[in-house]
Amino acid sequence: MRPGTVFGMLTLSPEVADALDRRAPVVALESTIITHGMPYPENLATARSVEDVVRANGAVPATIALLDGVARVGLDDAALERLASSKDAAKASRRDLPALSAAGRTAGTTVAATMYLAHLAGIEIFATGGIGGVHRGAERTFDISADLDELGSTPVTVVCAGAKSILDLPKTLEVLETRGVPVIGVGTDEFPAFFSRTSGQPVDHRVDSPDELAAVLAAHRRFRLRGGVLVANPIPVEDALDGSDIDARVAEAIADAEAAGVTRKEVTPYLLARVNDLTGGRSLVANIALVRNNAAFAARTAVALASLG
Numbered sequence: 574m575r576p577g578t579v580f581g582m583l584t585l586s587p588e589v590a591d592a593l594d595r596r597a598p599v600v601a602l603e604s605t606i607i608t609h610g611m612p613y614p615e616n617l618a619t620a621r622s623v624e625d626v627v628r629a630n631g632a633v634p635a636t637i638a639l640l641d642g643v644a645r646v647g648l649d650d651a652a653l654e655r656l657a658s659s660k661d662a663a664k665a666s667r668r669d670l671p672a673l674s675a676a677g678r679t680a681g682t683t684v685a686a687t688m689y690l691a692h693l694a695g696i697e698i699f700a701t702g703g704i705g706g707v708h709r710g711a712e713r714t715f716d717i718s719a720d721l722d723e724l725g726s727t728p729v730t731v732v733c734a735g736a737k738s739i740l741d742l743p744k745t746l747e748v749l750e751t752r753g754v755p756v757i758g759v760g761t762d763e764f765p766a767f768f769s770r771t772s773g774q775p776v777d778h779r780v781d782s783p784d785e786l787a788a789v790l791a792a793h794r795r796f797r798l799r800g801g802v803l804v805a806n807p808i809p810v811e812d813a814l815d816g817s818d819i820d821a822r823v824a825e826a827i828a829d830a831e832a833a834g835v836t837r838k839e840v841t842p843y844l845l846a847r848v849n850d851l852t853g854g855r856s857l858v859a860n861i862a863l864v865r866n867n868a869a870f871a872a873r874t875a876v877a878l879a880s881l882g
Contacts, residue, residue, distance in 0.1 A: 583694055586647025592633040593695050598875035600627045601646075601691035601699040601729070604638035606864065607653070608662040608681030609842040610702070611857065617657035619861050621650070623868045627700070630872035635696055637687045639665055642677035646694045656681065664842070666719050684731065685723035688801065697790070697878065698730045700871035702864045703767040704803065705841060706736040706745030709827060716840065717748065723801070725752025730790055730802040732871040734863040735765035735772065739823050739844040742772050749803060750777075756803045757789065759870060765807035768859050769816035776805055783870060787877035806870050812862035814855060822851040 585593070592599045602623060607616045620636065627634035636648045638656055645652065656662065656679065665673050665680035667689045673680050682690065684704050691699050705718025718740075724731065736745045746764060749756055756764065758776035766772040780786045786804060793802055807813075826847035835843045849856045 583644045583646050583690065585694060586635070586645070586649065588633055589635045589647035589694070596879060598632035598872065598879040599635050599696050599698075600632045600868065600871045600875050601687055601694075601696045602627070602634055602636040602868070603682055603684055603687040603699070603701050604636055604656060605664055605681035605683050605842075606702055607636075607638075607657050608659065609664050610845060610860070613657055615857065615861075617654060619864065620653050620657060622861075623700075623864055624653075626865050626868045627872045630869050631876040632872035634868075635691070635694070637682050637690050639663075639670070639673055639678060639680040639682065641679060642674045644670070644674065644690055646690060646696070655679075667723060668719065684720040685718070688720075688723045688727045688729045688731065692727050692729050696729070697794075698732065698871050698875045700732045700864070700868040702860055702867065703733050703735055703737040704731060706740040706742070707748055708840065709739070709741045711741060711744065714836075716836075718841075721745070721748045721752060721754075724749065724754045724803055725800045727801055728793075728799060730793075730804060730871075730874075732804040732806055732867045732874070734808050734867060735767050735805050737841065737845070738767040738769070738819050739826065739841065739848070742766060742774055746774055752800060753798075754800050754803050755793075756805060757786065759786070759804060759806040761805070761807055765805050766816060766819075767863070768808065768814040768819045768856055770807040770810065770813050771816060783873035783877045786874050787881060790874070790878055791881045804870075804874075806867050808859060808863040809866055812859050812866075814852070814859050819848070819852075819856070822848050822856075825851055
């Protein structure tokens with residue numbers, strides 16, 4: 574597969590194109606964590622370190638973003654630097670890709686957009702921090718992330734630390750069940766809550782190793798199921814935050830967002846930034862730790878899956 578030849582829509586880096594040609598393990602990485610999830614220069618340092626973690630665990634990283642309207646799968650260091658330092662990068666969900674591409678914009682890709690572009694490129698495994706979901710108060714606002722529909726329709730495995738703790742987790746899991754998305758816990762029978770390891774909500778199935786997960790994903794592929802698989806990998810014990818304390822800070826951040834009139838796609842970046850302020854920066858440290866942890870597990874799973882053929 575030569576760079577830039579996937580349906581005339583994607584530009585693959587030489588490293589990613591070569592890996593896909595060789596059927597070597599590749600892990601997709603999203604970029605809204607760079608453009609909207611963390612301040613500069615922490616975002617750049619995190620992007621570099623997450624790619625290093627993927628490589629250290631035997632896979633090729635494929636950070637995905639829009640640069641000047643071009644969907645890029647695999648970024649070199651100069652592109653990462655440019656994306657991280659951009660002052661006007663957009664936030665691109667799947668629905669935004671055509672308009673932003675036509676306008677020549679630069680954008681970070683959400684979980685939904687990254688899944689879609691990864692699938693077009695032929696990448697089966699994607700590591701992120703946490704997925705979007707049903708927002709608290711959705712019975713009033715109808716604020717439900719497009720990530721859930723994407724998981725229900727695009728056959729990409731997403732390794733995350735659960736849904737973001739700013740969300741309504743029981744409702745998020747109900748929507749995933751309705752969409753037919755299996756939720757698999759890594760070493761746990763309980764759905765993690767992003768910054769904390771527990772939520773009180775059960776997962777559908779459990780695995781305890783990358784090899785076990787790879788076997789599940791190989792079976793998922795054989796069944797030709799149309800949707801993805803959500804893998805819930807709890808934040809490491811040493812990096813986890815107290816669940817009740819985070820819940821209190823999230824409730825405060827939500828109240829602040831409502832008072833400020835923040836809506837739609839601006840809600841999540843606002844809340845994450847506000848929670849970081851309210852925790853004195855502890856949530857940012859935890860966020861970085863859980864993303865690195867997910868990247869490592871995703872890479873080891875990609876290696877195990879590649880060995881199965």
